[in-house]
Amino acid sequence: MNLKSFGDSYIFGSELTDDTTLYITHSKLTWPAMLAKKLSYNYECFARPGAGNLHILEQILNQIEISNKSDLFVIGWSYLTRFDYINKNADPEKPWFNWSSCMPSSRMSDVDKIYFKELHSIYRDILTSLTYIKLVIDSLEQREIKFIMTCADESLLSQLKNPTPGLLYLQNYIKSYITQFNNNSFHVWSSKNKYQFGPGGHPLEDAHLAGADYMFNVYKNNYL
Amino acid sequence: MNLKSFGCSFIYGSELSDDNSDSNNLRPSRLTWPAHLAQFLGREYETHARPGAGNLQIAERVLSHAANSAADFFVIGWTWTDRFDIWDPAGDSRHFRDDDLWFKWNTIMPSGNSNLAKNYYRDYHSEFRDKLTTLMTVRLVIDTLKQKGIPFVMTYMDKLMFDQEWHTTPAVTDLQAYIQPYMTTFDGQNLLDWSRQQGYPVSDLWHPLDLAHRAAGDYIINVFDKEISHH
Numbered sequence: 001m002n003l004k005s006f007g008d009s010y011i012f013g014s015e016l017t018d019d020t021t022l023y024i025t026h027s028k029l030t031w032p033a034m035l036a037k038k039l040s041y042n043y044e045c046f047a048r049p050g051a052g053n054l055h056i057l058e059q060i061l062n063q064i065e066i067s068n069k070s071d072l073f074v075i076g077w078s079y080l081t082r083f084d085y086i087n088k089n090a091d092p093e094k095p096w097f098n099w100s101s102c103m104p105s106s107r108m109s110d111v112d113k114i115y116f117k118e119l120h121s122i123y124r125d126i127l128t129s130l131t132y133i134k135l136v137i138d139s140l141e142q143r144e145i146k147f148i149m150t151c152a153d154e155s156l157l158s159q160l161k162n163p164t165p166g167l168l169y170l171q172n173y174i175k176s177y178i179t180q181f182n183n184n185s186f187h188v189w190s191s192k193n194k195y196q197f198g199p200g201g202h203p204l205e206d207a208h209l210a211g212a213d214y215m216f217n218v219y220k221n222n223y224l
Numbered sequence: 225m226n227l228k229s230f231g232c233s234f235i236y237g238s239e240l241s242d243d244n245s246d247s248n249n250l251r252p253s254r255l256t257w258p259a260h261l262a263q264f265l266g267r268e269y270e271t272h273a274r275p276g277a278g279n280l281q282i283a284e285r286v287l288s289h290a291a292n293s294a295a296d297f298f299v300i301g302w303t304w305t306d307r308f309d310i311w312d313p314a315g316d317s318r319h320f321r322d323d324d325l326w327f328k329w330n331t332i333m334p335s336g337n338s339n340l341a342k343n344y345y346r347d348y349h350s351e352f353r354d355k356l357t358t359l360m361t362v363r364l365v366i367d368t369l370k371q372k373g374i375p376f377v378m379t380y381m382d383k384l385m386f387d388q389e390w391h392t393t394p395a396v397t398d399l400q401a402y403i404q405p406y407m408t409t410f411d412g413q414n415l416l417d418w419s420r421q422q423g424y425p426v427s428d429l430w431h432p433l434d435l436a437h438r439a440a441g442d443y444i445i446n447v448f449d450k451e452i453s454h455h
Contacts, residue, residue: 054353054356054357057360057395058356058393058395061360061394061395061398061399062393062394062395064398065394065398066394083348084353085347085348085349085350085353086350086352086353088350111347111348114343114347115347115348118340118343119308119310119340119344119348121310121311121312123311123328124280124309124310124311127280127284127311128280131280131283131360131361131364132360134364134367134368135360135363135364135367138364138367138371139363164284164288165287165288165289165291165292166283166284166285166286166287166288166290166291167284167287167288168291169287169288169290169291170287
């Protein structure tokens with residue numbers, strides 16, 4: 001019985017007190033890790049700080065075929081604006097060097113700037129993330145694997161001006177599968193509840209502890 | 225009770241003898257192999273293919289029609305995996321009605337000479353990413369059509385989708401195994417290679433011409449006669 005978690009730095013546990021080796025050893029103080037403890041699951045974390053949703057999707061698909069009904073998947077989808085690509089110039093010594101992600105920040109590289117200037121659109125971001133999420137939902141259900149799915153980006157289900165029927169269909173399809181924290185992302189919920197944050201903007205231990213309690217109740221309602 | 229087709233120029237029918245499209249109007253051909261199939265099945269033919277489209281754009285159109293289709297039959301021709309669809313809010317509306325939401329799609333392809341294409345293929349493109357995103361998109365469409373009970377025929381142009389020598393992970397190989405049984409080929413080939421092998425005329429822009437589409441329509445009718453009758 002394994003609880004397998006997937007996502008970005010929120011699931012990896014960046015800035016928590018046991019995150020001493022940045023990008024290599026995941027924290028055991030995250031809400032998915034503590035949920036595993038409460039449910040007596042072995043905990044495995046496949047989250048990667050900075051990952052976008054395509055990268056997360058690949059990690060999940062790599063695990064689905066070697067998992068079974070007794071496992072529980074916890075997935076934290078990331079911000080929709082992140083664009084994952086295979087970085088041909090990356091340092092091979094860096095963990096997970098093959099994937100890089102363009103993301104908006106004040107310290108964007110030239111590659112990031114070109115992406116956001118010429119290729120990016122909110123519509124494409126939402127559409128592609130919705131396709132990844134539906135694929136994962138269908139794949140997990142076909143394998144009868146239990147899962148809890150959250151999303152860091154509250155715009156995933158937002159109403160767009162003139163959406164295509166395809167995009168609306170996807171939003172309606174996945175809506176009931178996304179579990180948020182009192183209808184908020186973990187970040188927003190932690191902020192509203194006045195939990196502490198690290199300098200890098202990640203909720204710290206207290207937030208994760210409360211998040212585990214919250215998700216334990218969700219699990220009980222869904223699966224027990 | 226229509227037959228709806230989706231894809232790129234190979235499904236649209238670019239360069240067929242009734243392709244009267246110009247820069248202001250798109251008039252899809254009715255001499256394509258999906259149009260022949262529609263005639264055989266006695267169904268009205270609608271094509272939602274768009275020349276130059278990439279697979280994300282194709283998938284979005286399929287999903288948009290699947291959302292409200294029940295009794296229709298879908299034909300989908302997946303295109304080259306290295307095309308990258310971008311959503312351009314400014315859009316080029318010359319080809320489409322004002323209320324057509326899809327004119328905002330634009331597609332980057334390797335033959336493009338723009339700086340945009342050069343930047344994309346230099347910095348962001350990889351065969352692995354193409355393969356992964358195409359395979360997951362195809363699987364998503366297969367699952368959706370099955371959930372909706374919509375019968376379909378699916379073909380593809382790009383053999384790289386099923387390549388297992390390079391750029392594979394468990395995710396890729398599992399997706400390949402999942403979607404392969406749903407793919408229809410022309411004697412194991414795509415329409416272009418099959419047309420060339422059979423000696424049918426192909427244009428300089430690689431589009432099989434009327435004779436090839438007629439034969440391909442007959443081929444698909446023969447291969448799927450029983451299954452189609454069942455639907």
